[in-house]
Amino acid sequence: KAGVTQTPRYLIKTRGQQVTLSCSPISGHRSVSWYQQTPGQGLQFLFEYFSETQRNKGNFPGRFSGRQFSNSRSEMNVSTLELGDSALYLCASSLGGSGDTQYFGPGTRLTVL
Amino acid sequence: DAKTTQPNSMESNEEEPVHLPCNHSTISGTDYIHWYRQLPSQGPEYVIHGLTSNVNNRMASLAIAEDRKSSTLILHRATLRDAAVYYCIRGEAGGSYIPTFGRGTSLIVHP
Numbered sequence: 001k002a003g004v005t006q007t008p009r010y011l012i013k014t015r016g017q018q019v020t021l022s023c024s025p026i027s028g029h030r031s032v033s034w035y036q037q038t039p040g041q042g043l044q045f046l047f048e049y050f051s052e053t054q055r056n057k058g059n060f061p062g063r064f065s066g067r068q069f070s071n072s073r074s075e076m077n078v079s080t081l082e083l084g085d086s087a088l089y090l091c092a093s094s095l096g097g098s099g100d101t102q103y104f105g106p107g108t109r110l111t112v113l
Numbered sequence: 114d115a116k117t118t119q120p121n122s123m124e125s126n127e128e129e130p131v132h133l134p135c136n137h138s139t140i141s142g143t144d145y146i147h148w149y150r151q152l153p154s155q156g157p158e159y160v161i162h163g164l165t166s167n168v169n170n171r172m173a174s175l176a177i178a179e180d181r182k183s184s185t186l187i188l189h190r191a192t193l194r195d196a197a198v199y200y201c202i203r204g205e206a207g208g209s210y211i212p213t214f215g216r217g218t219s220l221i222v223h224p
Contacts, residue, residue: 043214056211090156101147104156
């Protein structure tokens, strides 16, 4: 099976812009989770989508949003970018049971200038 | 609430066994214990998971304490490719699940 894919792999934006990141899960996986990883805060959970519904949410401002499509593909959007949003954004998919093993993509490296 | 506690770093020599500890004293009876590792410039990858019994796979072994308040990931013969950050997390079955990765243990392997 193909693994989790994320596009784009690298992105440079300026403050105030918005960005959309995409994630394609492993075939058959219905849950997609998003994480932000920075040197200062480590790996932090953003939110999880299951069957097109947000099932769990971490402690991030409303500028961070996401959605999931009927084919389980997911997008994450960050509006009004700030310098502190520079990070590696990781997507992980799982079969869908809460607490299931997650399979991570390679991430999207976002740099905000 | 970090939920799991791991040492910041550990060192090993190549070809020697490595025991990476994790404390999860507030674990509930239905929570799995998952281990992931993250190699430089890559996303985390699954290593192993277990509930109560010790588990083995091609990558590692997982030893779970009888009271389930701690576990140990065992790499039987460390290689340079095992140098990574290892994360131990609780897989909470049911309800609201917010995976907390913490800082993990940075494993340094010396040739």
